[in-house]
Amino acid sequence: HHSLIAPEKIKEALKVSGISPSEIDAVAFSSGPGMGPCLRVGATIARSLSLKLRIPLISVNHGVAHIEIGRLTTRCRDPVVLYVAGGNTLITSYKDGRYRIFGETLDIAAGNCLDVFGIKAGIGLMPNPEIKSLKGERFYYLPYKVKGMDVSFSGVLTAALRLLREGVKLEDICYSLVETVYSMLTEVTERALAFTEKKEVLIVGGLSRSRRLREMMEEMVKLHDARLQVVPHEYAGDNGAMIAWTGVLQLLSNQTISIEESRVKPRYRIDEVEVKWLN
Structure with a gap:
């Protein structure tokens, strides 16, 4: 399901935001925790966009993203x-x-x-x-x-x-x-x-x-x-905005990764993440 709808969702996101692919500065994806097959689809698409557009790749912890979107909005x-x-x-x-x-x-x-x-x-x-x-x-x-x-x-x-x-x-x-x-x-x-x-x-x-x-x-x-x-x-529920926002924080903190480092982590704990943007 994820792999089937991903291309259309990317087109929809670009249309709604009113930007072209050349205006994208980086691509962030959820690397865990979560179900491995779902995480791998997102990671594969993120790697493809990073290579195609020649932009930085950012691995985001799903739990940290929930916290950061909460901090931002409140x-x-x-x-x-x-x-x-x-x-x-x-x-x-x-x-x-x-x-x-x-x-x-x-x-x-x-x-x-x-x-x-x-x-x-x-x-x-x-x-x-x-x-x-x-x-x-x-x-x-x-x-x-x-x-x-x-x-x-x-x-x-x-x-x-x-x-x-x-x-x-x-x-x-x-x-x-x-x-x-x-x-x-x-x-x-x-x-x-x-x-x-x-x-x-x-x-x-x-x-x-x-x-x-x-x-x-x-x-x-x-x-x-x-x-x-x-x-x-x-x-409150899982959403793309929280991954994107945490990706922005990590980009500003120079926390990007290479394609080789972009493995998914189904049991990724939030205390494994170095939170440089709050230092």
Whole structure:
């Protein structure tokens, strides 16, 4: 699919932006983390454009790109970041040239937990489980797994699916699941905020669209005299703008690569990236 639509998407991007290929200064691509086959299509196209147009090639970390588009659009300066999505869950902040990870999921991501439950329950992906939770009346205990600064969602999901099989009211399960997952995320973010003594919290990633998560985080940051910022909805999910913007930052920091270095990294961690533009 990616390889089939790529040529048309490139033409569309040039048309919408109103520029010609000769005006492009560099080409950036997401090198990871993510699914290998998808990453390889993007990398192949980026290499081709770099060679054809004789312009620099830039390898961008997908997670760092989420953070940078959040910083750009909210004007955050030095936040504690909660990056929460279908495939990623971590708490990070900039320190000494890199985004340092304070905590992360030990198994599945928060978004994946909610999505899988929604599919199994027949109501579909997020935000449907959260919408259903609004009509919940009874809270059921689900495993609350916070280990230091890390979180675990597989047990929460298993317990919620067990309640579903037992015939518990769906709205009550959704309510219990959403409250438990978001409480865990809020707790570990608060620990990072207290430890760093920063005054900003930034939420990025697809799950940043959640109204209930924002409500919990708002209450938490007030206790620390801090400010909550959330990436705009249109930039919450995966998007090309975040890769392009991070590419600009890296280009200005002379962080380009050769064709030979342009391998994809399905397990590329954000703390592997040298963040020169914030030095």
